[in-house]
Amino acid sequence: MATAPANEDEMRELVAKAQAYQQRLDLLQQQANLVQVSVEDVDRALKALDSLEGQETGHEMLVPIGAGSFVHATISRPGTVLVGLGSGVTVERKAADAKAIFQSRRTELEKVLAETTGAIGQVGNELMRLQQEAQKYQQQ
Amino acid sequence: MNELPPQIQNQLAQLQQVQQQAQALIQQKGQVEMLLRETERALEELKKSPEDADVYRAAGELLIKAKREDVLKDLEEKKDNFDVRLKSLSRQEERVQQRFNQLQDQLKQALGKMQGAGAGAGPRAE
Numbered sequence: 001m002a003t004a005p006a007n008e009d010e011m012r013e014l015v016a017k018a019q020a021y022q023q024r025l026d027l028l029q030q031q032a033n034l035v036q037v038s039v040e041d042v043d044r045a046l047k048a049l050d051s052l053e054g055q056e057t058g059h060e061m062l063v064p065i066g067a068g069s070f071v072h073a074t075i076s077r078p079g080t081v082l083v084g085l086g087s088g089v090t091v092e093r094k095a096a097d098a099k100a101i102f103q104s105r106r107t108e109l110e111k112v113l114a115e116t117t118g119a120i121g122q123v124g125n126e127l128m129r130l131q132q133e134a135q136k137y138q139q140q
Numbered sequence: 141m142n143e144l145p146p147q148i149q150n151q152l153a154q155l156q157q158v159q160q161q162a163q164a165l166i167q168q169k170g171q172v173e174m175l176l177r178e179t180e181r182a183l184e185e186l187k188k189s190p191e192d193a194d195v196y197r198a199a200g201e202l203l204i205k206a207k208r209e210d211v212l213k214d215l216e217e218k219k220d221n222f223d224v225r226l227k228s229l230s231r232q233e234e235r236v237q238q239r240f241n242q243l244q245d246q247l248k249q250a251l252g253k254m255q256g257a258g259a260g261a262g263p264r265a266e
Contacts, residue, residue, distance in 0.1 A: 085182040087175075087218065088198035089211055091189045101185065 007137060014134045021127040028123060032116045035109055042106045049081065049099055148250050155243045162236045169229045176222035183215045 055078050062070035081098035082090050093101070144152070186195070186208070195211050196203035 082194075082196065082203070083185075085185045086178040087182040087215060089182050089186060089215065090196040090198065090203050091186060092194040092196075093189060 007140070011134065011137050014130055014137065018127060018130040018134065021123055021130060025120065025123045025127060028116055028120045032113060032120060035113045035116060039106060039109045039113065042102050042109065046099065046102050046106070049095055049102070052078075053095065145254065148247065148254065151243060151247045151250060155240065155247060158236060158240045158243060162233065162240060165229060165233045165236060169226065169233060172222055172226050172229060176219065176226060179215055179219045179222060183212070183219060186212060186215065 052075070055075055057075060057078055059075045059078070061073055061075065063073045064070055077092075079095050080092050081095050083093050083098045083101055084090050189195075189208070191208060193208065195206050195208045197206045197211060197214075198204075
């Protein structure tokens, strides 16, 4: 019984640590989801570029305007793409250059995703260890 | 918390306030770091683009054609501004961290004294 206050303190510390790890885990999972969405976005752009390859001036297409609706359009500058660079800047590049930019972005995003997934694993393991330790204290 | 002397309660409240300030600064710093990285990347990529490439600036949903040189200049200015803001936030963060450490030490000392006084008072009470 004499050790009870010490155990209570340790238990409180464990719970606080577990909560902090849980918050970190939630943040990392949110980050991983966002990166995954970005990877899919880049993939869509790459797929669209592949589909447009070889199309000539005047080729008819439909441009989405949202709500599953489209307007008619024709290609006026085949082989060129307007690439968003961030910071509100967009530049016209050759389709091949644009593809290289997207592929480089994808590689970077995949690296971030792998790092985030690794961190999720580590934090998850530590959280599990803390929860098991807390359970032991409760059983004592 | 109610059992603590008012002075310690006050120190604890100050410590929590400083902690909140530190968290807000870390968040702001993270946002500025992200904007700085984005601007640096845009600048790097724009410099790699051919000099005669068409460049557009976003204005809401619209993209408006702009001169490459003007956009490069704007991005350089943006980058410099973010650099300055980041340095200022780092200095603030350092000051808040120092204040936090100082308050934490004061609180530890005060709690130590309180426990010491409590332990000393114990046998006398009996």
